[in-house]
Amino acid sequence: MKVQCLKGFRDYLPEEMLQKNRMVRAVQQVFECHGYPPLMTPALEYSEILLGKYGVEGEMLLYRFRDNGDRDVALRYDLTVPLARVLAEHGEITMPFRRYQIAPVWRAEKPARGRFREFMQCDVDLVGADTAAADAEMLVIGSAVMKELGISGYRIRINHRGILAALCRLAGLTSAGEVEFLRLLDKLDKIGADAFRDQVGQISGIDEAGVESVLKIVMANPGDSRQILAGLEDALGSDPEAVSSIERMSEVLDLVEASGVSEQCHIDPSIARGLSYYTGLVYETFLDSLPGFGSVMSGGRYDGLVGLLAGKDLPAIGISLGLDRLFSAMKELNLLENRSQPADVLVVQFSQALAPASFAAAARLRTAGIATVVYPRDAKLKKQFQFAQKAEIPFVVVIGEDEQSRGTLQLREMDKGSQQEISIDEAIRIIGVELPEGNNQ
Amino acid sequence: MKVQCLKGFRDYLPEEMLQKNRMVRAVQQVFECHGYPPLMTPALEYSEILLGKYGVEGEMLLYRFRDNGDRDVALRYDLTVPLARVLAEHGEITMPFRRYQIAPVWRAEKPARGRFREFMQCDVDLVGADTAAADAEMLVIGSAVMKELGISGYRIRINHRGILAALCRLAGLTSAGEVEFLRLLDKLDKIGADAFRDQVGQISGIDEAGVESVLKIVMANPGDSRQILAGLEDALGSDPEAVSSIERMSEVLDLVEASGVSEQCHIDPSIARGLSYYTGLVYETFLDSLPGFGSVMSGGRYDGLVGLLAGKDLPAIGISLGLDRLFSAMKELNLLENRSQPADVLVVQFSQALAPASFAAAARLRTAGIATVVYPRDAKLKKQFQFAQKAEIPFVVVIGEDEQSRGTLQLREMDKGSQQEISIDEAIRIIGVELPEGNNQ
Structure with missing residues (x-):
């Protein structure tokens, strides 16, 4: 038997998981500060x-099987369709409805560097309002998340499905060729204009002059953002759907500016989100220093999806942060704090007879909010100190027979190499001063 | 198509999920304060x-299927076997090794009240030490978790597999009948002594006089705890395995007493954990006010399990909190704080033209750490106020044309019904005073 982690999956060992948990808490805090439960x-x-929500390609990636009761079931592929199911099932939910969900999703994708078959998504969605205010709120939250995570160099690139539909019409396409056209448009950055011309040229019904107009628009x-909107108005001013999309994006920009986050938000008519359920504003987020890394936070408006399940339409918009992808990116950019374990103090076990004294001291330290471990065996002192050093535990407490009889302890500061015999109250005071951030973060 | 949650599973809607998240954070904090990453x-x-770790009954509950690459896979059934797999796979991990994991597990059990097929486990494990200190640490952490959750009336009932083996021998059984005997012993509380006599009487090789001795021991x-240990010594003093188990439990009691948590820890020779991998100390936790509810936190020593996967033995012990079960219990006992949403302030959208002013005010409030939502539409003021009332948002901010021109806002305290026109700085001050706990916990 090969004892190994399942192919395409990964473990998070303590050092990385401490960093990841810190990210999760930051994201939770931002979401709740924007009123999302x-x-x-x-x-x-x-x-x-x-089924029927993610397009053909997406559906092939479902982990689908029959459970022990022969029910046809699948692991969730995203957090949006489950939300739509909850809304359909719970008619009592009051609108507007906000919620966040931070949870893993599963996709049987071809594994690649930094891409796994299980990954954590952090989603916020606002249901019940098809307004510029709802749209802008997503961008405000997205910017706040990035700020809280300490990421400054990034761009949220924003488009509207109405613009994409108008671009398709400009290229002579009806609904038949749209999906392929938009898929290629989404890759324009990567493949370049010439390859784009080549490949869209093979779509039946394509209009070559129209393609040039599209290229002029998306590559300008x-x-x-205001100038891009003006340019879109010039080029697509005769298309009513484009006009109303431009108007909406203009209102969104007003609100984004009022919120002080316009510097990171950019209208970009080449952005075309892959999932088939989007109907309005769409956005993706790219890191300046990792241009080839792809989007780390994206989403859009999906006014039809809830209706598919609920039988009545409910407008909705969301933004989703790919936490594991962003974790990889932040690691590559050296933005993650290193700390392999949470303990502030190791209490040595001097002898088995003195173990109760060590346990009593540890209990006192923890009550004072100091993260404390007791060495679980009366090993040689040298070995116990080596453990503290390797685990980067900053303080070591020793209680031998003399200290026990005097009601004191030896406190060693590992980086200074200094040691002093003091009372436990004094030790708590010193450790508290040296660890200003306190334990548990 | 029936739009519904999968049978045996459940959603956590916002009110309950806020409560559950608060529990998760409390548990995380306790684990990290004890030095567990x-x-x-x-x-x-x-x-x-x-496979081969949970016994026959456990194995039948696995969600097992073939993935898209025809790999034979299963959803995790607990967090212990995956830990053993990680230890086997990562030879570089330094001992002693501590870790916690808070994550859902899946078991295809018959659904019952408060029992679901997906539930959150909170596990801490200490690997690399077969000592009383390691054993006692689990009980210390378990007590600290209950305290942090605000639960005072509970008992951690402690036993040792060595005692259980000795009881089996006392009843005349060799390994053949042990599993059935221990299963019935575990149910003794529920079924009573007479039914126990009846049912164990059918195990082949059982010794009736021995069964009476066992009953005398476990029902005394x-x-x-010290008296129980003395009683065990009297009854089983000729059995070497029992003697060393009694010695270990006595040392554990010393350390539990030194840690100030002995009041909740009780030796109980009738406790027999179900999972087949336990080898030493075992424990279960029962709530005083819900005696029939079953154990909410349990675990034990499993020195052989890692060896099954790693090829070399590593002693290990753990404790696992069933968070969803405990959530149900705390709900029943009214120990959960009610708060259906996290927002402190609703900023009204007076008109679409004034939406930017609302967004700017919301950004200021959030920067001050106040959880804020903007109503996502310029609905009638009455409707917006009703929303705040229903969602129990304590403050509402209104910025109309007059307020905008004067650089002020109207702040309404919903429970007092009072309203005043003030600056945003003054509003931040007032909201901060009235919400002493701040937002987000």
Whole structure:
């Protein structure tokens, strides 16, 4: 038997998991500060709930099987469709409804560097309002998350499905060729204009002159969102859907500016989100220093999805942070704090007879909010000190027979190499001063 | 199509999920304060890793299937076997090794009140030390978790597999009948002595006089752990395995007393954990006010399990909190704080033209650490106020044209019904005073 982690999956060992948990707490705090409470749905859903929502390619990636009761079930592929199912099932939920969900999702994708078959998504969604205010709120939250995580160099690139539909019409396409056209448009950055011309040229019904107009629009790079909107208005002003999309994006920009986050938000008509359920604003987030890394936070408006399950339409918009992808990126950018374990103090076990004294001291330290471990055996002192050093525990407490009889302890500061015999109250005071951030973070 | 949550599973809607998250954070804090860092393993493992670890009954409850690459996989059934797999796979991990994991596990059990097929386990494990100190540490952490959760009336009932083996021998049994005998012993509380006599009487090789001796030992209830140990010594003093188990439990009691948590820890020779991998100390936790509810936190020593996967033995002990079960119990006991959403302030959207002013005010409030939502539409003021009332948001901010021109806002305290026109700085001050706990916990 090969004892190994399942192919395409990964463990998070303590050092990385401490860092990841710190990210999760930061994201939770931002979400709750924007008034979003958490929701949790099961890992498994009836397959029919998930089928028909992600497009053909997405559906092939479902972990789908028959459970012990012969039910056709699948692991959740995202957090959006389960939300739609909850909304359909709980008619009593009051609108507007906000919620966040931070949970793993599963996709049987081809594993690649930094891409795994299980990954943590952090989603916020606002249901019940098809307004610029709802749209802008997503961008405000997205910016706040990045700020809280300590990431400054990034761009949220924003588009509207109405613009994409108008670009398709400009290229002579009806609904038949749209999916392929948008898929290639999404890759334009990577493949370049020439390869784009080549490949869209093979879509039946494509209009070559139209393609050039599209390229002119999406590759114009005035660098200013208002100017891009003006350019879109010039080029697509006769298309009513494009006009209303431009108007919406303009209102969104007003609100983003009022919130002080316009510097990171950029209109970009080449952005085309893959999932088939988007209907309005869409956005993706790219890191300046890792341009080839792909989007770390994205989402959009999906006004039809809840209706598919609920029988009545409910407008909705969301933004999803790919926590594991962002974790990889932050690691590559050296933005993660290193700390392999949470203990502030190791209490040595001097002898088995003195173990109760060590346990009593540890209990006192923990009550004072100091994260404390007791060495679980009366090993040689040298070995116990080596453990503290290797684990980077900053303080070691020793209680031998003399200290016990005097009601004191030896406190050693590992980095200074200094040691002093003091009372436990004095030790608590010193450790508290040296660890200003306190334990547990 | 029926739009519903999968049978045997449940959603956590925001109110309950806020409460559950608060529990998770409390548990995390206790674990980290005891020097335990987090570890995360995937939801799916190769089936062969999990098979042969949980006994026949456990194995039938696995969610096992073939993935898209025809691999035989299963959802994790607990967090212990995945830990053993990680230890076997990562030879570089230094001993003693501590970790916690808070994650869902899946068991295809018959659903019952408060029992679901997906539930959150909170596990701490200490690997690399077969000592009383390691054993006692579990009880110290378990007590600290209960205290942090605000639960005072509970008992951790402690036994040792060596005692159970000695009781089997006393009843005339060799390994053949042990499992059935211990299963019935575990149910003694529920079924009573007469039914116990009846049912164990059918095990082949059972010694009736021996069964009476066993009953005398496990039903003696002197109420004091030291007295129980003395009684065990009297009854089983000729059995070497029992003697060393009694010695270990006595040392554990010393350390539990030194840690100030002996009041909740009770030796109880009738406790027999179900999972087949336990080898030493075992424990279960029962709530005084819900005696029929079953154990909410349990575990034990499993010195052989890692060896099954790693090829070399590593002593290990752990304790596992069933968070969803405990959540149900705390709900029943009214120990959960009610708060359906996290927002402190609703900023009204007076008109679409004034939406930017609302967004700017919300950004200021959030920067001051106040959880804030903006109503996502310029609905009638009455409707927006009703929303705040229903969602129990304590403050509402209104910025109309007059307020905007004067650089002020209207702050309404919902419970007092009072409203005043003030600056945003003054509003931040007032909200801060009235919400002493701040937002987000």
